[in-house]
Amino acid sequence: xxxxxxxxxASLRDAAxxxxxxxxxxxxxxxxxxxxLQARHGFPLSVEQLRVAVDGTxxxxxxxxxxxxxxxxIPPVSGG
Amino acid sequence: xxxxxxxxxxxxxxxALLRRRVEHERAGAFASFEGWVRNHNEGRPVLxxxxxxxxxxxxxxxxxxxxxxxxxxxxxxxxxxHRIGDLAIGDMAVWxxxxxxxxGAAFDACRYIIDEIKDRVPIWKHERYADGDAGWLHPEPxxxxxx
Numbered sequence: 001x002x003x004x005x006x007x008x009x010a011s012l013r014d015a016a017x018x019x020x021x022x023x024x025x026x027x028x029x030x031x032x033x034x035x036x037l038q039a040r041h042g043f044p045l046s047v048e049q050l051r052v053a054v055d056g057t058x059x060x061x062x063x064x065x066x067x068x069x070x071x072x073x074i075p076p077v078s079g080g
Numbered sequence: 081x082x083x084x085x086x087x088x089x090x091x092x093x094x095x096a097l098l099r100r101r102v103e104h105e106r107a108g109a110f111a112s113f114e115g116w117v118r119n120h121n122e123g124r125p126v127l128x129x130x131x132x133x134x135x136x137x138x139x140x141x142x143x144x145x146x147x148x149x150x151x152x153x154x155x156x157x158x159x160x161x162h163r164i165g166d167l168a169i170g171d172m173a174v175w176x177x178x179x180x181x182x183x184g185a186a187f188d189a190c191r192y193i194i195d196e197i198k199d200r201v202p203i204w205k206h207e208r209y210a211d212g213d214a215g216w217l218h219p220e221p222x223x224x225x226x227x
Contacts (some may be wrong), residue, residue: 009134010204011216045218053202056136072134072202078217079131079138079162079203080115080174080194 001026002065006037007072016041030054031061034073045075086142086160088133088203093161098175104156107179111186113194115174117167121217125210131164131173134202138162145196153189155180160193162203 001024008016016037027033030052037043051074052059054066058074065071082089102110119126146158156179163173176193180186197203208214 007134009202010132010206011218014216049218049220053134053137056140058137058141072137074134074137074202075204075216076218076220077198077200077202078205078219079133079201080198 002067004033004065004067005070007070009072010075012041012043012045012073012075015043025065027065029061030059030063030065030071033065033071034061037073043073049076050074082161084139084143085146085158086139086162088135088138088142088164089161090163090165092171093163093175095172095175098159098161098177101159102157102177102179104179106181107156108181109183109186110177110179111183111190112175112177113190114172114176115194117169117171117173119169121207126169127208127210128166128168129208130166130206131162132204132206133162133164135164138202141201142197145193145200148196149178149189149193152192153178153180153185154182155185155189158189158193160197162197162201164203 004023006023007020013019025033027036031047034047053072054069146160149158158178160176176190178186178189205217
C-alpha cells in the first residue's frame with residue numbers, strides 16, 4: 001500500500017466533507033487514484049475536467065502514485 | 081506590501097502602493113486591469129463571494145504567468161495581486177499593472193496576464209445568490225490541452 005496525503009478544493013472539498021485526508025492506496029497511477037476517491041466521495045467532476053498536482057507542481061494523470069506525496073485535485077479554476 | 085510580482089492578498093490592497101511598484105524611468109506607458117465583484121452572474125443576482133486558493137501552487141503559477149509576460153513583451157515592470165477570502169459587491173478581486181516604454185506592450189501584457197491568471201491559477205470563486213443558493217463556479221476550460 002502507498003500512503004499519501006490528499007488535498008481537496010472547492011466543490012471537491014464540499015463533496016469530501018474535508019479539505020485533506022491521509023489515504024492508503026494500491027492505485028498504480030493518479031488517474032486510478034482519482035477513480036478510487038470519486039467512488040468513495042461521489043465527486044461530481046470527471047477526471048477530464050480536472051488537473052492534478054503532486055507536491056505543489058502540476059503532474060500527469062499517468063504519473064505513478066509515490067509514497068509520502070501530497071496530491072491535489074484541481075477543479076476548473078474561476079479566479080480573476 | 082509584498083516584494084513579489086504576484087501574490088495572494090487576504091485583505092484589501094493599497095492601490096497607490098501597487099501603482100508605485102510599476103513606476104519606472106524607462107516607462108512611457110502604464111496599463112492596468114482591475115477585476116471587480118459584480119452583483120450578478122449569468123442572470124442571477126449575487127450578494128457576495130469568496131475566493132479560495134491552493135496557495136502554494138497559485139503563488140508559483142501566478143509568478144510564472146507574470147514572468148512569461150516579461151519575456152513575451154518589452155516591459156519595465158509587471159505586478160499582479162489576487163484577493164482571496166470573502167469579498168463584497170464592488171470589491172476589487174484582482175489588479176494587474178504593467179509599465180513599458182510603449183503602449184502596445186503595456187496593453188498586450190496586461191491582457192495576457194489576466195487571461196492566463198483566469199485560465200491557470202488555482203483560485204476558485206464561491207458565489208452567494210439572492211435566492212439563498214450558493215455554489216462554486218467551475219467553468220469549462222477554454223483549452224483542453226493541459227496536463
